[in-house]
Amino acid sequence: xxxxxxxxxxxxxxxxxxxxxxxxxxxxLLPAIGRRALLFCMxxxxxxYVIGPVYWVFASSVQSEADLVSVPPNWIPKxxxxxxxxxxxxxxxxxxxxxxxxxxxxxxxxxxxxxxxNLLPSLYNSLYVGTWVAIxxxxxxxxxxxxxARIHFRGRRQTLYLILVTRVIPDIALVVPLFLVMRNxxxxxxxxxxxxxxxxxxxxxxxxxxxxxxxxxIPADLDRxxxxxxxxxxxxxxxxxxxxxxxxxxxxxxxxxxxxxNEFVLALMMTSTIDSQTLPIVIxxxxxxxxxSFSLINxxxxxxxxxxxxxxxxxxxxxVGGLTAGAVKG
Amino acid sequence: MTSSVLAALQKRFNYxxxxxxxxxxxxxxxxAAVTIYPIFYSFYTSLFDINLTRPHxxxxxxxxxxxxxxxxxxxWVAVSRTTVYTVVTVTATAVLAxxxxxxxxxxxxxxxxxxxxxxxxxxxxxxVNGLMWKWIYDPTYGSLNGLLTQLGLIDSYQIWLGDPSKTxxxxxxxxxxxxxxxxxxxxxxxxxSIPEDLYRAAKVDGANVFQRFFHITLPALKPGFMLxxxxxxxxxxxxxxxxxxxxxxGPGDAxxxxxxxxxIETFRSLKFGTxxxxxxxxxxxxxxxxYLFIRMLGQRGADR
Numbered sequence: 001x002x003x004x005x006x007x008x009x010x011x012x013x014x015x016x017x018x019x020x021x022x023x024x025x026x027x028x029l030l031p032a033i034g035r036r037a038l039l040f041c042m043x044x045x046x047x048x049y050v051i052g053p054v055y056w057v058f059a060s061s062v063q064s065e066a067d068l069v070s071v072p073p074n075w076i077p078k079x080x081x082x083x084x085x086x087x088x089x090x091x092x093x094x095x096x097x098x099x100x101x102x103x104x105x106x107x108x109x110x111x112x113x114x115x116x117x118n119l120l121p122s123l124y125n126s127l128y129v130g131t132w133v134a135i136x137x138x139x140x141x142x143x144x145x146x147x148x149a150r151i152h153f154r155g156r157r158q159t160l161y162l163i164l165v166t167r168v169i170p171d172i173a174l175v176v177p178l179f180l181v182m183r184n185x186x187x188x189x190x191x192x193x194x195x196x197x198x199x200x201x202x203x204x205x206x207x208x209x210x211x212x213x214x215x216x217x218i219p220a221d222l223d224r225x226x227x228x229x230x231x232x233x234x235x236x237x238x239x240x241x242x243x244x245x246x247x248x249x250x251x252x253x254x255x256x257x258x259x260x261x262n263e264f265v266l267a268l269m270m271t272s273t274i275d276s277q278t279l280p281i282v283i284x285x286x287x288x289x290x291x292x293s294f295s296l297i298n299x300x301x302x303x304x305x306x307x308x309x310x311x312x313x314x315x316x317x318x319x320v321g322g323l324t325a326g327a328v329k330g
Numbered sequence: 331m332t333s334s335v336l337a338a339l340q341k342r343f344n345y346x347x348x349x350x351x352x353x354x355x356x357x358x359x360x361x362a363a364v365t366i367y368p369i370f371y372s373f374y375t376s377l378f379d380i381n382l383t384r385p386h387x388x389x390x391x392x393x394x395x396x397x398x399x400x401x402x403x404x405x406w407v408a409v410s411r412t413t414v415y416t417v418v419t420v421t422a423t424a425v426l427a428x429x430x431x432x433x434x435x436x437x438x439x440x441x442x443x444x445x446x447x448x449x450x451x452x453x454x455x456x457x458v459n460g461l462m463w464k465w466i467y468d469p470t471y472g473s474l475n476g477l478l479t480q481l482g483l484i485d486s487y488q489i490w491l492g493d494p495s496k497t498x499x500x501x502x503x504x505x506x507x508x509x510x511x512x513x514x515x516x517x518x519x520x521x522x523s524i525p526e527d528l529y530r531a532a533k534v535d536g537a538n539v540f541q542r543f544f545h546i547t548l549p550a551l552k553p554g555f556m557l558x559x560x561x562x563x564x565x566x567x568x569x570x571x572x573x574x575x576x577x578x579x580g581p582g583d584a585x586x587x588x589x590x591x592x593x594i595e596t597f598r599s600l601k602f603g604t605x606x607x608x609x610x611x612x613x614x615x616x617x618x619x620x621y622l623f624i625r626m627l628g629q630r631g632a633d634r
Contacts, residue, residue, distance in 0.1 A: 036438070039433075039436060039438045042433050043438075043440060043444060046430065046433065046444055046447075047444070047447065049507070050447055050448060050450060050451055050507075050511075051447055051450060053462050053463065053466060053507065054450055054451075054454065054462070056462070056465075056466060056473050057458070057462050057465070060465065068471065069470075069471045071471070071476065071487075072476045072479065072480055073471070073473050073476040073477075075473075139356075140356050140357045140360060141357065143353040143354070143356065143357070144353060144354050144356075144357040144358075146353060147349070147350045147353035147354050148354075151346050151349055151350045151353070152346065153346055153347050153350040153351075154347075156350070159354060159358075162361075162366075163357065163361065165617075166361055166365040166366065166369075167564070168564070168613055168616050168617045168620065169365065169369055169372075169609075169613045170568035170589065170592070170609055170612050170613060170616070171568070171570075172568070172570055172589055172592050172593060172596075172609060173368075173369075173372050173592070173606065173609030173610070173612070173613060174364075174365065174368045174369070174372070175596070176372065176375070176596060176602055176605070176606070177367070177368030177369075177371040177372050177375070178364060178368050180371070181363060181364070181367065181368065185363075197360070197363070197364055198364055200360050200364065201360065201361060201364035201365045204357055204360065204361065205361075208357070232349075233346075233349040233353065234349075234353075237353075258453055261455060262454075262455035262456055262457075264455075264456060264457050264570075264571045264574070265570050265571065265574075268574075269597075279455075280455055280456075280457040283457055283458070283461065284457055284574070284575055286461075287457075287460070287461050287464070287575055294465060294468075294471065297461055297465070298461075298465065301458045301461055301462060304455050304457070304458050305453075305454055305455065305458045308453040308454070308455065309449075309450050309453045309454065311453070312449040312450070312452065312453035313446050313449060313450070316445075316446045316449055319449065320445075320449075320515055320519075323512065323515060323516070324515060324516055324519040
């Protein structure tokens with residue numbers, strides 16, 4: 001960043017020169033001629049592939065079933081309608097009763113299947129579980145990561161291996177024993193607490209890994225000084241590592257929330273009541289039910305995709321920093 | 331009495347050891363309850379012939395479940411489907427991610443916006459990913475058919491997921507869409523850590539774009555690729571969500587993978603022993619492959 005300042009320059013460095021130098025400093029792998037055109041084309045292709053499919057889910061969610069099944073597809077929705085979202089969020093107003101049973105018709109998409117009423121409770125469950133997983137995950141992981149990164153005790157490498165190697169086991173292999181643990185020992189099967197506990201097993205190893213990588217980049221003098229001044233390990237953690245490690249902590253919070261929000265297999269097996277089912281379970285029910293209209297499935301998809309995508313874009317810097325904490329060192 | 335025990339412990343272990351134990355205890359207790367105990371229980375289960383349709387007789391069969399699997403033609407179908415899926419997904423993810431990382435490593439306007447958009451597929455729940463591509467691939471109303479027809483690439487609407495010769499590749503495509511961003515981000519970060527001087531020196535020596543790419547960029551990306559290969563293989567080899575939502579193992583056995591077989595054996599046939607044995611084979615394969623990649627590509631990777 002400061003290379004130009006260090007070198008004495010015969011001419012005054014104007015912003016234009018500075019900008020040119022900034023460009024020149026980066027290594028151009030592509031030849032200069034046609035570079036702009038090529039980059040533009042690639043940007044369009046990139047956006048088409050990365051965002052296109054999600055755009056299509058959004059576009060499908062605001063069309064009526066009749067518009068949606070047209071050939072060729074309406075790439076830009078003809079009549080934007082929110083009826084699919086109304087069905088999800090105001091199910092009670094749209095419920096099929098004996099009186100209005102013939103008003104709706106599956107073929108036109110005006111009919112809202114009764115499964116739609118489950119979406120709102122499951123949305124709440126997903127938020128609840130995700131929030132608690134995010135909080136408990138960081139509380140558990142940060143103490144463990146601190147201990148492994150900074151306290152020199154016998155077997156710290158082995159402890160790290162033990163924590164990391166648990167992720168080798170496929171989640172689906174854990175389902176049956178976990179089900180028994182939750183039912184027989186803890187008695188919390190079919191509860192949100194069961195999901196929270198289970199998800200910690202998924203998120204904690206990765207979070208510990210991220211935090212250790214981050215903590216190891218903090219100069220050792222810092223905590224040594226604090227220790228010499230009489231801080232306990234817990235105080236060092238709270239007063240030194242927590243503030244400095246904030247980016248990694250935020251990344252871990254996001255990561256845990258997203259993992260919990262997106263998880264499917266474990267939730268599928270551990271929950272069978274609407275009090276505990278999360279969004280992916282209810283949505284998969286939509287997909288398996290062939291009478292559900294495509295527009296409603298897509299609306300449900302939009303509901304599920306919005307929170308994680310918005311969080312990811314809002315906290316992009318932290319997430320990228322956290323996910324790649326260990327990448328550079330290899 | 332407790333105080334004397336505490337005093338004895340204090341004498342035996344110094345402050346650091348005691349702190350470490352206290353700080354690590356919560357994590358270890360949680361992991362013991364929700365992964366370590368289940369793993370052992372699962373292995374124990376795999377040694378018995380447990381069939382919930384016959385709940386009171388569960389004879390010990392040793393490694394009988396494993397041997398029986400090796401004789402089962404369906405198991406080998408599952409192995410081949412899983413192999414194809416994993417190889418295709420990991421390779422495509424790595425190649426595409428390398429392209430995207432090289433592209434985003436260039437300086438141009440809008441680069442930051444594109445980099446942020448990269449997180450959209452990453453954050454998309456796999457269930458939504460599945461329903462999204464299922465809808466795009468839909469044989470009668472899908473946008474893939476619509477697009478390809480409008481572009482004149484196909485004459486009539488095609489069956490996509492329902493065509494057994496295409497199924498696994500189309501599911502892999504959906505997986506790549508979601509997994510590519512993380513791989514690209516990892517490679518991009520590794521790329522940014524390559525010292526500028528290397529490129530300048532190479533230029534002075536007259537190396538062209540391709541020589542610079544093959545002799546500087548690619549070798550320097552080794553640690554990044556190691557992470558990508560380990561991570562993507564671990565994800566792909568046991569992937570379940572997309573198979574569940576898109577094809578349920580079908581059509582026929584076109585997407586019958588090991589993870590799907592575990593699900594079928596455990597929850598449809600209620601043969602818990604066979605399901606656990608399969609899960610163990612899968613875990614072992616995952617472990618060996620990760621180890622292999624770390625050994626092949628890691629520098630100090632071995633101690634991670």
